[in-house]
Amino acid sequence: MDILNAIILLLNYIFIPALTYGSQLALGAIFVTLIYGILRFANFATGDMMSFGTMVTILFTWYFQSLGISLGILPTALLAIPFAIIFMILYMLSIDKFVFKYYRTNKSPPVQLAMVSIGVMFVTQAVVRIIIGPSDRRFFDGEKFIIKAREFKEMTGLNEGLALKSTQVLTIFVTIVLVSLLFWFLNKTKTGKSMKAYSDNEDLALLSGIDPKKIVMITWIIAGILATIGGALYGLDKSFKPFTYFNNMLPIFAAAIVGGIGNPFGAFLGGYVIAFSEIFLTYAYKKFFMYILPESMEPESLVQLLSTDYKFAVSFSILVIVLLYRPSGIFKGKVL
Amino acid sequence: MRKNLNVIAAYSIMMGLIILVGIFQSWNIALSIFNLCLISAVMTMGANIQWGYAGLINFGIMGYTALGGLAAVLISVDPVQEAWSAGGFDILMSLWLIIVMVLVIRFILKRFEKSKMRTYSIAAIIISGVLLIRFSAEPGIEAIEAVDPAKTGFLGGFGLPIIFSWIVGAFFAGGLAFIVGKVALGLRADYLAIATLLISEIVIAIIKHEDWLTRGVKNVIGLKRPAPYEVDLQTTDWFINLVEKFNSGKLEIISNLSDRQAALNQLVIEGSSVFVKLCYSGLFLTVVIILLILTQKALYSPWGRMMRAIRDNEEAANAMGKNVVKQHLLIFILGSAIVGIAGAMLVTQDGLFTPGSYRPMRYTFLIWVMVIVGGSGNNFGAILGGFVVWFLWIEAAPIALFLINFFTAGIPETNALKAHLIESVPYFRFLMMGLGLLLIMRYRPKGILPEKIEIK
Numbered sequence: 001m002d003i004l005n006a007i008i009l010l011l012n013y014i015f016i017p018a019l020t021y022g023s024q025l026a027l028g029a030i031f032v033t034l035i036y037g038i039l040r041f042a043n044f045a046t047g048d049m050m051s052f053g054t055m056v057t058i059l060f061t062w063y064f065q066s067l068g069i070s071l072g073i074l075p076t077a078l079l080a081i082p083f084a085i086i087f088m089i090l091y092m093l094s095i096d097k098f099v100f101k102y103y104r105t106n107k108s109p110p111v112q113l114a115m116v117s118i119g120v121m122f123v124t125q126a127v128v129r130i131i132i133g134p135s136d137r138r139f140f141d142g143e144k145f146i147i148k149a150r151e152f153k154e155m156t157g158l159n160e161g162l163a164l165k166s167t168q169v170l171t172i173f174v175t176i177v178l179v180s181l182l183f184w185f186l187n188k189t190k191t192g193k194s195m196k197a198y199s200d201n202e203d204l205a206l207l208s209g210i211d212p213k214k215i216v217m218i219t220w221i222i223a224g225i226l227a228t229i230g231g232a233l234y235g236l237d238k239s240f241k242p243f244t245y246f247n248n249m250l251p252i253f254a255a256a257i258v259g260g261i262g263n264p265f266g267a268f269l270g271g272y273v274i275a276f277s278e279i280f281l282t283y284a285y286k287k288f289f290m291y292i293l294p295e296s297m298e299p300e301s302l303v304q305l306l307s308t309d310y311k312f313a314v315s316f317s318i319l320v321i322v323l324l325y326r327p328s329g330i331f332k333g334k335v336l
Numbered sequence: 337m338r339k340n341l342n343v344i345a346a347y348s349i350m351m352g353l354i355i356l357v358g359i360f361q362s363w364n365i366a367l368s369i370f371n372l373c374l375i376s377a378v379m380t381m382g383a384n385i386q387w388g389y390a391g392l393i394n395f396g397i398m399g400y401t402a403l404g405g406l407a408a409v410l411i412s413v414d415p416v417q418e419a420w421s422a423g424g425f426d427i428l429m430s431l432w433l434i435i436v437m438v439l440v441i442r443f444i445l446k447r448f449e450k451s452k453m454r455t456y457s458i459a460a461i462i463i464s465g466v467l468l469i470r471f472s473a474e475p476g477i478e479a480i481e482a483v484d485p486a487k488t489g490f491l492g493g494f495g496l497p498i499i500f501s502w503i504v505g506a507f508f509a510g511g512l513a514f515i516v517g518k519v520a521l522g523l524r525a526d527y528l529a530i531a532t533l534l535i536s537e538i539v540i541a542i543i544k545h546e547d548w549l550t551r552g553v554k555n556v557i558g559l560k561r562p563a564p565y566e567v568d569l570q571t572t573d574w575f576i577n578l579v580e581k582f583n584s585g586k587l588e589i590i591s592n593l594s595d596r597q598a599a600l601n602q603l604v605i606e607g608s609s610v611f612v613k614l615c616y617s618g619l620f621l622t623v624v625i626i627l628l629i630l631t632q633k634a635l636y637s638p639w640g641r642m643m644r645a646i647r648d649n650e651e652a653a654n655a656m657g658k659n660v661v662k663q664h665l666l667i668f669i670l671g672s673a674i675v676g677i678a679g680a681m682l683v684t685q686d687g688l689f690t691p692g693s694y695r696p697m698r699y700t701f702l703i704w705v706m707v708i709v710g711g712s713g714n715n716f717g718a719i720l721g722g723f724v725v726w727f728l729w730i731e732a733a734p735i736a737l738f739l740i741n742f743f744t745a746g747i748p749e750t751n752a753l754k755a756h757l758i759e760s761v762p763y764f765r766f767l768m769m770g771l772g773l774l775l776i777m778r779y780r781p782k783g784i785l786p787e788k789i790e791i792k
Binding site: 116124254271313317 | 362450455509519526529537538541542544545697704708760763764765766769774778781
């Protein structure tokens with residue numbers, strides 16, 4: 001019984017939250033990695049592009065809510081996401097046309113493109129804050145819990161409750177569907193394969209008749225989809241605040257690099273590596289040990305490796321270690 | 337003279353703008369903008385040394401600024417005796433443990449060949465060391481943080497004049513840069529950018545949460561000043577006389593004696609804060625001028641030529657026998673140290689240390705905008721960038737407000753869109769910075785004052 005309690009405890013406080021957070025990071029990390037692999041620069045506007053997509057989702061959600069449309073137990077935002085994606089893709093393509101294209105055709109060094117992306121970051125951040133403001137917003141509606149902690153306790157008779165939020169299930173489910181579709185697209189379709197070829201060796205790909213304009217356009221479209229969905233899921237699960245989104249750029253970068261930048265599958269796993277290590281290292285295991293150890297050996301302290309204040313620092317330290325020992329990432333990406 | 341005409345013109349316009357603010361808004365605002373412009377100029381000089389001279393990207397400026405600020409606290413605050421007696425011993429023990437750990441790792445690195453075994457044992461030492469330190473320091477930290485937590489709750493500093501912290505801040509930042517440089521300088525440019533950005537976040541996390549050292553988010557307020565206090569000035573005779581002499585024309589018009597006294601009091605209050613700001617300006621200007629002379633000398637020295645050679649063609653410089661790795665590390669340390677000075681100056685001016693206020697937008701990316709806009713590789717350009725960008729950053733909101741009112745003049749005040757726009761005026765500064773950066777990068781990629789290399 002105690003073992004069961006301990007397992008439920010870990011599930012409730014570590015496994016499910018980490019899986020959710022990891023999925024959200026993974027979507028962002030694939031976004032970063034695609035841009036890096038195909039357009040060849042580190043996109044510092046990642047977090048703010050995600051917040052732009054989320055903002056559009058929220059605006060559509062409000063619009064639908066004012067019309068009285070809802071999805072019942074599911075959040076209305078799900079209905080808004082497709083419209084937001086269209087908006088986001090237009091935004092991405094126009095940014096590319098007015099900003100990035102010039103540097104790409106001039107074959108500027110990646111550093112210059114990264115600097116330009118900082119300009120885009122400032123502008124996007126301003127637009128988001130001017131339109132929706134900097135404050136914290138929740139736009140979740142519908143049924144909040146699939147399993148409530150109290151109900152679970154009554155059902156199983158255990159001491160520990162397991163709460164399962166619908167946003168958590170939604171996040172994990174959508175991520176799995178989206179990522180499988182993406183990998184199917186990259187590995188099986190002709191366009192996807194030509195994207196990979198372009199990422200591996202630009203000159204060779206051009207020689208074999210791949211149209212770079214099309215590749216770039218499709219990359220931005222996929223990036224727009226990933227940014228909007230990733231951002232909206234994060235906002236549904238937690239809340240939407242432009243500053244948090246800007247900050248999320250950092251663990252997303254860490255995930256992309258840990259997974260091997262330029263490698264979408266690595267980025268996907270990298271998201272979970274970062275999320276799990278953040279939560280594993282900062283969780284206080286006192287209660288866990290109280291269940292599995294006999295009473296005489298119960299720990300007095302919190303048994304916490306690092307205080308939760310250092311959550312971010314954990315992922316960055318992992319990144320630094322990876323950069324030192326395996327600069328190409330855990331799953332081989334582009335070599336430095 | 338003619339060659340420098342654009343430099344002189346650009347600086348005159350900048351000064352003119354600040355003076356205009358003084359005339360139309362107030363001298364207080366103009367001077368506080370000017371002071372922060374000077375501090376920004378020091379930061380941009382640091383970043384410019386790294387980026388403009390050597391082509392190294394350092395997105396960790398925030399971290400070095402915060403370390404400089406920490407230096408200001410540790411130097412100027414009086415030591416908290418109770419805290420030292422409560423937990424000082426534990427902290428010193430942990431310090432010893434860290435030193436022992438570093439020495440052991442160094443020994444292993446020197447003594448044994450590179451192998452998996454060595455890597456694992458070093459990792460084991462670090463992990464067990466961190467755990468050991470955590471458990472040995474825990475009671476001490478708790479004891480320290482329990483000492484009058486509303487007022488102190490930290491070890492305090494050395495109680496020295498705060499000016500010393502400018503040098504100590506440089507050493508702190510340089511020390512961190514040494515470690516970061518050893519770790520990360522081998523990385524390619526954009527990886528280096530990300531790595532330094534993340535490391536600076538780690539530094540901020542530590543400063544924010546190690547309350548025994550920094551008081552964390554409880555902030556340290558009321559730091560000592562190198563300049564006189566306004567309250568003291570307002571009661572000193574020579575200062576009142578000075579203000580009276582300065583404004584004699586204005587005061588003579590007022591015939592009523594009590595009215596005149598009231599006006600004088602008001603002027604003294606305003607004058608005192610202007611005077612204090614002028615003191616700071618003098619101090620900061622001295623630092624900027626000294627740094628400018630040093631960096632200009634360095635730029636045109638054989639060393640500066642070597643750095644440019646390394647920047648422009650690393651392989652060739654390496655083939656000529658220049659030690660690229662060593663020079664990169666050196667310049668990384670020098671640039672960061674300058675940023676550290678600026679961090680200490682900033683805290684000195686504010687008189688308070690607020691770890692929560694260190695955000696990458698303000699302390700890293702904005703500084704980079706300054707360097708790019710001003711002109712990388714050119715010290716005058718970097719300083720000008722600091723001035724222009726900071727000026728716009730502060731004045732963006734009034735400018736935006738003016739523009740909104742101008743374009744929506746026909747629309748009534750109650751219009752929802754107009755009200756919303758006026759409410760979000762503070763965020764137009766981001767828009768302005770972003771557009772400015774994008775335009776400069778597109779149409780004047782070398783900045784307002786581009787790099788000029790004259791071989792003398």
